Amino acid sequence: MKGGKKMLKYIIEGGNRLEGEVEISGSKNASLPIIASTILNQGKTVLYNVPEIHDTKMMFEILKELGGSVIKKNKKYIIDTSNINRFEISENLMRQMRSSVILAGALIGRYRKAVFSYPGGCDIGARPIDLHLKNFEKLGINISKNYGNIICSCDKINGEKIDLEFPSVGATENIILAACLADGTTVITNAAMEPEIIDLQKILNRMGAKIKGAGTNKIEIQGVNQLKKEVKYNIMPDRIETGTFLCGAAITGGNIIIKNTNPIEISPVISKLEEAGCKIETKKHEIEILAPRKLKCVDIKTMPYPGFPTDMQSIFVATLTIAKGTSIIVENIFENRYKYVQELIKMGAKINIEGKVAAVKGVRKLYGSNVKAEDLRGGAALVVAALASKRKTNIENIEYILRGYENLDKKFNNLGAKIKIVNEGG
Ligand code: EPZ
Numbered sequence: 473m474k475g476g477k478k479m480l481k482y483i484i485e486g487g488n489r490l491e492g493e494v495e496i497s498g499s500k501n502a503s504l505p506i507i508a509s510t511i512l513n514q515g516k517t518v519l520y521n522v523p524e525i526h527d528t529k530m531m532f533e534i535l536k537e538l539g540g541s542v543i544k545k546n547k548k549y550i551i552d553t554s555n556i557n558r559f560e561i562s563e564n565l566m567r568q569m570r571s572s573v574i575l576a577g578a579l580i581g582r583y584r585k586a587v588f589s590y591p592g593g594c595d596i597g598a599r600p601i602d603l604h605l606k607n608f609e610k611l612g613i614n615i616s617k618n619y620g621n622i623i624c625s626c627d628k629i630n631g632e633k634i635d636l637e638f639p640s641v642g643a644t645e646n647i648i649l650a651a652c653l654a655d656g657t658t659v660i661t662n663a664a665m666e667p668e669i670i671d672l673q674k675i676l677n678r679m680g681a682k683i684k685g686a687g688t689n690k691i692e693i694q695g696v697n698q699l700k701k702e703v704k705y706n707i708m709p710d711r712i713e714t715g716t717f718l719c720g721a722a723i724t725g726g727n728i729i730i731k732n733t734n735p736i737e738i739s740p741v742i743s744k745l746e747e748a749g750c751k752i753e754t755k756k757h758e759i760e761i762l763a764p765r766k767l768k769c770v771d772i773k774t775m776p777y778p779g780f781p782t783d784m785q786s787i788f789v790a791t792l793t794i795a796k797g798t799s800i801i802v803e804n805i806f807e808n809r810y811k812y813v814q815e816l817i818k819m820g821a822k823i824n825i826e827g828k829v830a831a832v833k834g835v836r837k838l839y840g841s842n843v844k845a846e847d848l849r850g851g852a853a854l855v856v857a858a859l860a861s862k863r864k865t866n867i868e869n870i871e872y873i874l875r876g877y878e879n880l881d882k883k884f885n886n887l888g889a890k891i892k893i894v895n896e897g898g
Pocket of ligand 1: 500501502504571597598599600601602603604605638639640641642643664782783805806807848849876
């Protein structure tokens with residue numbers, strides 16, 4: 473991020489085994505659609521366990537820009553959207569955070585209108601929203617485009633049968649939000665099954681919605697007249713943050729206990745780490761990992777939930793750079809999610825990319841270097857690699873990482889890491 477803006481970087485001194493306990497924050501990817509869902513509720517919504525990260529702060533800013541009120545009291549957010557009187561999400565905000573497209577479904581659901589710009593691609597791919605738009609039209613929403621803006625409007629929303637060509641998380645969430653106050657029932661088949669969608673269903677039903685099936689590939693939304701309840705909700709823990717700390721322990725031969733988490737939601741990562749030689753014990757809200765001195769190579773294929781999560785691909789590849797043998801990784805979800813690899817190679821990793829396949833040949837050691845984060849999870853991968861590297865690693869552009877992780881440096885330092893944040897900006 474240039475132009476005199478803050479240029480924050482991490483300086484990480486690697487080589488320490490991680491030991492101790494860490495508490496996981498609330499889920500970024502559950503928080504964003506849940507914050508959008510408060511637009512549908514005419515009553516006040518109180519949210520607990522919202523992670524203090526850039527993306528949630530941005531969502532609250534957008535709610536306020538639309539006329540909503542957001543009051544932070546101790547650790548909770550009190551949200552009142554009854555005075556929303558604007559329905560346009562500015563291009564600048566959409567550019568800063570493409571996941572703000574999730575507000576469209578809620579705005580249309582409540583006010584029958586929304587204007588937003590194409591979120592545009594980002595660091596991991598084109599990120600189209602064709603599945604969102606084509607299914608909005610199926611619900612009876614008129615969509616027109618001018619000068620890059622998308623204008624959605626309708627008199628009423630008609631419940632419909634919708635079959636998703638791909639189990640898109642965002643499209644599933646946006647259709648649910650738009651269909652809560654529809655005339656009639658909407659049934660989504662081939663729906664995404666991610667746990668964050670179960671969290672969204674839970675809070676919407678507390679507001680008075682009638683939704684069932686989240687977590688399966690068939691979700692039914694029976695339209696109701698209004699949502700008007702005083703709702704309190706505790707956001708689920710972040711399963712990708714959990715996976716990030718598991719990998720931090722794995723790459724440093726560490727032994728940590730992860731608290732405030734849900735092991736079931738990260739089970740594909742747990743089984744792959746066990747295959748790599750880690751000993752893992754789980755309780756209802758806790759995971760203990762004991763890593764071997766040397767990890768074994770494993771093969772990974774990212775898939776929609778409940779398969780191995782694409783958000784853990786880069787972080788797991790970083791972990792495998794010093795494993796024994798060669799690991800084969802296939803990224804099946806996003807078309808451009810290997811940008812971080814060139815940075816790992818600067819640190820001594822041996823990785824070959826052929827299309828969506830990465831071959832990671834384990835090396836004895838990584839060496840600290842000057843590297844750059846280019847997206848959220850790619851940046852997290854560089855942090856994990858730096859924890860096990862000899863010498864110091866400088867990671868620039870850590871604003872990407874701060875979008876999705878709350879106090880990542882402090883949490884790792886409490887486990888024995890040596891991470892410093894430095895502001896190099898003007
Ligand atoms: C959500 O993004 C997550 N973001 C992503 O996490 C996550 O990687 C992704 O789901 C997959 O699990 C949030 O929840 C805020 P998709 P989303 O729609 O909804 C294609 C992170 O690091 N597609 O399931 O955008 C798309 O191009 C972020 O926390 C279409 O073709 O993901 C991609 O290839 C990164 N047309 C695939 O589907 C569409 O209309 C999966 O995308 C929509 C998506």
